[in-house]
Amino acid sequence: MSRAAQLLETVFLTLYRGVCRIYRPLRSWIGAGVLALLVITTAAVVHVYPVSNWDMIAYTASILEPEITDPMELHDKSYELLKENVSPGEFLTLTQDREYRIRQFKDPRAFATMLGFYRLKVLYIETARALTRFVDPVKALRLISIGSALAVGAVLMLWLARNGALMYGPVVAGLLVLSSFGESAALLSPDLYASVFILLAAFLYLERQDIPAALSLIAAFFIRPDHLAFIGVFFVFAWIYGPGRWVMTACFAICVAGYVWLTSNSDHPGWWIHLWFTHVEYVPTLEGFHPPFSAAIYLKMLVRSTVRSIMHQNWLALLFAEVLFFAKVIDPAQLSERTKVLLYGMFASICAKYIVFPHFETRFYFPYLMAMAMIMLIAWHRQEPQSAKRV
Numbered sequence: 001m002s003r004a005a006q007l008l009e010t011v012f013l014t015l016y017r018g019v020c021r022i023y024r025p026l027r028s029w030i031g032a033g034v035l036a037l038l039v040i041t042t043a044a045v046v047h048v049y050p051v052s053n054w055d056m057i058a059y060t061a062s063i064l065e066p067e068i069t070d071p072m073e074l075h076d077k078s079y080e081l082l083k084e085n086v087s088p089g090e091f092l093t094l095t096q097d098r099e100y101r102i103r104q105f106k107d108p109r110a111f112a113t114m115l116g117f118y119r120l121k122v123l124y125i126e127t128a129r130a131l132t133r134f135v136d137p138v139k140a141l142r143l144i145s146i147g148s149a150l151a152v153g154a155v156l157m158l159w160l161a162r163n164g165a166l167m168y169g170p171v172v173a174g175l176l177v178l179s180s181f182g183e184s185a186a187l188l189s190p191d192l193y194a195s196v197f198i199l200l201a202a203f204l205y206l207e208r209q210d211i212p213a214a215l216s217l218i219a220a221f222f223i224r225p226d227h228l229a230f231i232g233v234f235f236v237f238a239w240i241y242g243p244g245r246w247v248m249t250a251c252f253a254i255c256v257a258g259y260v261w262l263t264s265n266s267d268h269p270g271w272w273i274h275l276w277f278t279h280v281e282y283v284p285t286l287e288g289f290h291p292p293f294s295a296a297i298y299l300k301m302l303v304r305s306t307v308r309s310i311m312h313q314n315w316l317a318l319l320f321a322e323v324l325f326f327a328k329v330i331d332p333a334q335l336s337e338r339t340k341v342l343l344y345g346m347f348a349s350i351c352a353k354y355i356v357f358p359h360f361e362t363r364f365y366f367p368y369l370m371a372m373a374m375i376m377l378i379a380w381h382r383q384e385p386q387s388a389k390r391v
Contacts, residue, residue: 027166027167028166028167029166030167030169030170031160031166031167031168031169031170032157032160032161032166032169033169034169034170034173035153035156035157035160035169035170035172035173036153036157036169037173038153038173038176038177039149039150039152039153039176040150040153042149042181042182042185043146043149043150043185045182045186046142046145046146046149046182046185046186047142047146050142050186051186051187051188052082052085052086052090052094052188053094053187053188053189054094054101054104055118055187055188055189056082056138056141056188057078057079057082057094057104058078058111058114058115058117058118059118059121059124059125059128059137059141059188059189060078060081060082060137060138060141061074061075061077061078061111061115061118062115062118062119062121062125063125063128063129063132063137063140064077064078064137065115065119066129071108071109071111071112072108074108074112075108075111075112076108078111079095079105081136081137081138082094082138084136084138085136085138085139098282099284100282100283100284103284103285104284107284107285109285109287110284110285110287113285113286113287114286115267116267116268116269116286117268117269117274117277119267119268120225120262120263120268121190121222121223121224121225122222122223122262123219123222123223124144124190124193124194124223124224127140127144127193128140128141128144131143131144138188141188142188144193145185145186145187145188145189145192145193146185148185148192148193148195148196149181149185149192151196152176152181152192152195152196152199155196155199155200155203156172156176156199156370156374157169158203159199159203159374159378160172160374162203162207163378163381163382164381165377165378165381168377168381171377172373172374172377175318175369175370175373176370178314178318179314179315179318179362179365179366179369179370180313180314180315180361180362180363180366181366183362183363184363184366187363189363190223190224191224191363191364191366192363192366193223194220194223194224194227194367195220195366195367195370197216197217197219197220197223198216198217198220198227198230198367198368198371199367199370199371199374200213200216201213201214201216201217201220202342202346202367202371202374202375204216205243205244205338205341205342206338206339206342206375208243208338210243210244210247210248211247213244213247214244214247214248214250214251217231217234217251217255218251218254218255218258221255221258221259222258225258225259225262226353226357228255228256228259229349229352229353229356230345230346230349230352230353230368231248231251231252231255232252232352233345233348233349233352234248234252234341234342234345234349235248235249235251235252236345237340237341237344237345237348238341238345240341241337241338241340241341242337243337243338243341244338244341269286269289271356271357272291272293273286273289273290273291274357275298275301275357276291276297278357278359279301279304279305279358280297280301301358302355302358304360305354305358305359305360306358306360308360309360312360313360313361313362314362315361315362315364315365315369318362318369319347319350319365319369322369322372322373322376323347325376325380326343326376329376329380330376330379330380330383331383334379334382334383335379339375339379342371342375343372343375343376346368346371346372346375347368347372349368350365350368350369353365
């Protein structure tokens, strides 16, 4: 090795060791600070630079429905509130960008047929409705998104702190970025709001707080009923392994009953029409729309969603990385039964949700990917040698 190379290596090692001496006693504070900074920055950006999407119009109408029963008046008021809360360019995009949006803007009857997709998210709508005592419906939806981003950060921070792992805050921050945390926070949708309760339920279950965990799952279900897939898979694994068996059985039964009640009282068009609408075409009205089920079209949906996931989203790559990390780093024999129930249930539910309704966007799998990552991060922290933990 040349003298220059030796000097360069000596300088590097000296700087590295100096940084480590400063970092080690403060690593928990630094980790917590990095995670908090990402979450707060995300919430601030969402507040300063809000994102507008068409769904916000339908959610606004769903919030207004109890006080405005006339479809034409409901339609006009929803678009009026939209115009007050977005820029002229955004309003033009949301009303004139494509045939579907043009039809919804001009035809109150066509618009009314779409609301069955949105009424199912009962707790999301009721939360926004409660906030309308202080702000208009669009601003209420934005407040839920910002509050959900902060709440997700708080749950993850609590999870790390409870396990003495705050030094992994930068790792969790990176996982949030890869899991489309910012996108979920920016969109006016119930995804991140439901994710708060899924993550909270996972944490509480590991803390042996079965009843609060079940209540959190029920809340997540009434915010986004498609989380029933996870609740069902979770109940099966809890029944097989034992921890929380009866509480999770009751939770699943309540959610199944809730699903029957929701679908019978919300004018939801049904699974196949919803799938068609999402993956085949945005039909301008659901009135008289009843496409026959086709296995070939369903398989085409699966293929198309998989390709779009690979080309434009992160969730498949992140899921593969987590599975590989588990296989190479985690010793399953050292995992508690509760950890196995949660970890295996999360993985199986991602597969089940994708088969039942192949969403290609990462935000739909956010809480499961983050919960799996947190479980394995804590497991690795506990299983790694003490000598490695000093680094």
